Amino acid sequence: MKKPFLFLSLVTCLLIGNYLVASKNTVKSESNSSLIYQNEKPDKASEALRALNIKKAKEGRTTSLEQKRIEIEKQIVPTPSNIKIKGDNIEGTKVEWLIPDGSSEDKIVFYVHGGGWSRGGLGFSRNLGTILARETGFRVLTIQYRLSPENPYPAALTDVEKVYNYLGKNYGPNSKVVIVGDSAGGNLAFALLNKIKSSNGNDPTAVVGISPATDLTKESQLYTSDFDSIHASYHGNDINIVDTYVGNNNRKNPLISPLYGDLKGLPPMLIHVGAREELIDDILAYAAKANSQGVEVTCKVWRGMFHDFQLMDKASSISKQANAEIAQFIKRYLGNR
Numbered sequence: 600m601k602k603p604f605l606f607l608s609l610v611t612c613l614l615i616g617n618y619l620v621a622s623k624n625t626v627k628s629e630s631n632s633s634l635i636y637q638n639e640k641p642d643k644a645s646e647a648l649r650a651l652n653i654k655k656a657k658e659g660r661t662t663s664l665e666q667k668r669i670e671i672e673k674q675i676v677p678t679p680s681n682i683k684i685k686g687d688n689i690e691g692t693k694v695e696w697l698i699p700d701g702s703s704e705d706k707i708v709f710y711v712h713g714g715g716w717s718r719g720g721l722g723f724s725r726n727l728g729t730i731l732a733r734e735t736g737f738r739v740l741t742i743q744y745r746l747s748p749e750n751p752y753p754a755a756l757t758d759v760e761k762v763y764n765y766l767g768k769n770y771g772p773n774s775k776v777v778i779v780g781d782s783a784g785g786n787l788a789f790a791l792l793n794k795i796k797s798s799n800g801n802d803p804t805a806v807v808g809i810s811p812a813t814d815l816t817k818e819s820q821l822y823t824s825d826f827d828s829i830h831a832s833y834h835g836n837d838i839n840i841v842d843t844y845v846g847n848n849n850r851k852n853p854l855i856s857p858l859y860g861d862l863k864g865l866p867p868m869l870i871h872v873g874a875r876e877e878l879i880d881d882i883l884a885y886a887a888k889a890n891s892q893g894v895e896v897t898c899k900v901w902r903g904m905f906h907d908f909q910l911m912d913k914a915s916s917i918s919k920q921a922n923a924e925i926a927q928f929i930k931r932y933l934g935n936r
Contacts, residue, residue, distance in 0.1 A: 656827035713782025734926035748843035785811025789857035813885035824877035873904035
């Protein structure tokens with residue numbers, strides 16, 4: 600049975616998180632948080648992309664994970680000539696720097712890619728990584744964390760934590776880091792916040808969640824909304840990529856399902872969610888809980904848009920607008936280049 604529609608989701612946010620809903624403009628609550636509903640109707644290009652996205656997701660049920668891994672690495676945005684690409688290795692994990700000319704060394708956007716914990720690497724990360732570097736002017740660090748099912752939880756989170764801790768140790772006490780994660784990467788970003796919460800002075804300056812998977816329990820929308828992207832075949836066997844990532848671990852562990860964590864004291868957040876994506880209730884529930892526990896969180900619902908639509912920057916004016924707003928948020932917390 601599917602979860603309530605958007606209207607009920609917004610009402611839930613009002614009840615749980617004391618949010619204020621704005622149809623066109625941002626309205627602040629006493630906690631300096633806001634829930635914004637983007638009223639502008641998607642253009643024809645964005646509508647066409649949504650239809651294509653639905654079609655590809657359904658086709659993905661019969662596509663092998665091996666093929667998905669090949670295809671996702673082909674989705675690379677051309678990198679402008681003023682952004683240098685530098686491969687590196689941090690604590691045994693491959694990473695890549697996207698370095699705009701004139702960017703500061705100690706102001707970093709740490710981008711954790713999506714892909715259902717099971718696909719995606721440095722090639723795929725260069726897509727949104729390039730967009731972030733281009734729009735913000737800051738250097739972006741991407742990561743090739745270990746993938747499931749070969750490396751289930753906590754492998755990916757361990758890799759993300761190691762790389763993040765390296766930044767804090769090697770770029771000085773005055774360094775600033777904003778973490779950006781989309782989809783499964785958003786899950787890892789918010790899980791990381793729960794993991795490092797007790798580390799004094801180790802918090803990022805801010806965090807951005809793009810269509811983050813906040814709840815991996817069997818009651819989450821990953822399961823109840825028939826989310827096509829969680830199905831794949833692997834070495835000829837049908838698998839559920841969420842199940843293979845979680846394994847036999849407790850799904851309410853805050854390092855697996857960030858929604859179930861104690862969110863008090865977390866850094867400022869920007870969360871983007873498409874109004875037509877399957878995970879909207881789980882995402883709004885996380886935003887509402889963060890707000891109710893005193894976190895400064897801005898959550899924006901984009902009318903008619905789909906899961907991870909920011910990746911369609913080349914084809915959708917709405918995606919471009921969303922990425923520009925993400926960049927504005929990042930610049931607010933990282934300051935001048």
